[in-house]
Amino acid sequence: MSYAKIANGTVVQVLDHLEGVIHPSLHGGYTEVISSVKEGMTTQDGQSFAWPQTAAPDPVVPVAPRVLPKLVFFQRLTTAERVGIRTAGKTDPVVEDWLAMLDLIENVDLDAEDVTASLGYFVSEGLINANRVPEILA
Numbered sequence: 592m593s594y595a596k597i598a599n600g601t602v603v604q605v606l607d608h609l610e611g612v613i614h615p616s617l618h619g620g621y622t623e624v625i626s627s628v629k630e631g632m633t634t635q636d637g638q639s640f641a642w643p644q645t646a647a648p649d650p651v652v653p654v655a656p657r658v659l660p661k662l663v664f665f666q667r668l669t670t671a672e673r674v675g676i677r678t679a680g681k682t683d684p685v686v687e688d689w690l691a692m693l694d695l696i697e698n699v700d701l702d703a704e705d706v707t708a709s710l711g712y713f714v715s716e717g718l719i720n721a722n723r724v725p726e727i728l729a
Contacts (some may be wrong), residue, residue, distance in 0.1 A: 594621040595628050602632045602640065657701040657728075664699040667727045668719070675718045685712055703729050 596604040603630060609618050632640040647687050665673060679686040687708045693699070699706060710727060711721045720725075 593624050593626050593628060596621050597634060597637060600633050600635065601643075602628060602634070603631055604645050627683045632669055658698045659701065661693060661696065664701075668725075672713075672719050672723070676713060679716065679718055683716065686716075688720075 594606045594609050595602045598673060602624075605624070606612055606621070609615075609621060609652045613621075624640065628640045631642070633643045634640045637701070659667075668676070673721075676686060681687070689712075692705070707724075707728070709722050710719065712720045
């Protein structure tokens with residue numbers, strides 16, 4: 592047999608014996624329990640003990656990739672933005688490279704680092720307005 596101190600239904604301390612370990616005036620705060628009771632177990636009645644039920648973790652909801660066909664992506668740009676980007680591609684090697692990369696793919700991943708970086712570059716070059724970026728990536 593062991594002795595358990597129980598606070599708010601949870602075993603907070605388990606001792607093999609009380610004599611010589613704690614003052615006799617504190618013995619009343621301990622309950623005699625079977626030796627398999629361990630700290631951290633819970634009880635409703637002071638007689639039966641169990642490990643607390645842990646809540647199941649929230650299920651991980653996979654985030655679907657935000658991928659658009661190239662045409663749909665370009666349709667998110669205004670005509671002026673598309674023309675400005677294509678015109679800049681004739682003299683700006685960064686824009687030219689971006690357009691060349693787009694020619695190699697069929698779909699645009701809205702979360703891809705190169706897409707967001709390119710849109711940031713277009714903003715810095717005045718090809719699109721900064722407040723348009725969230726709309727384009729929505």
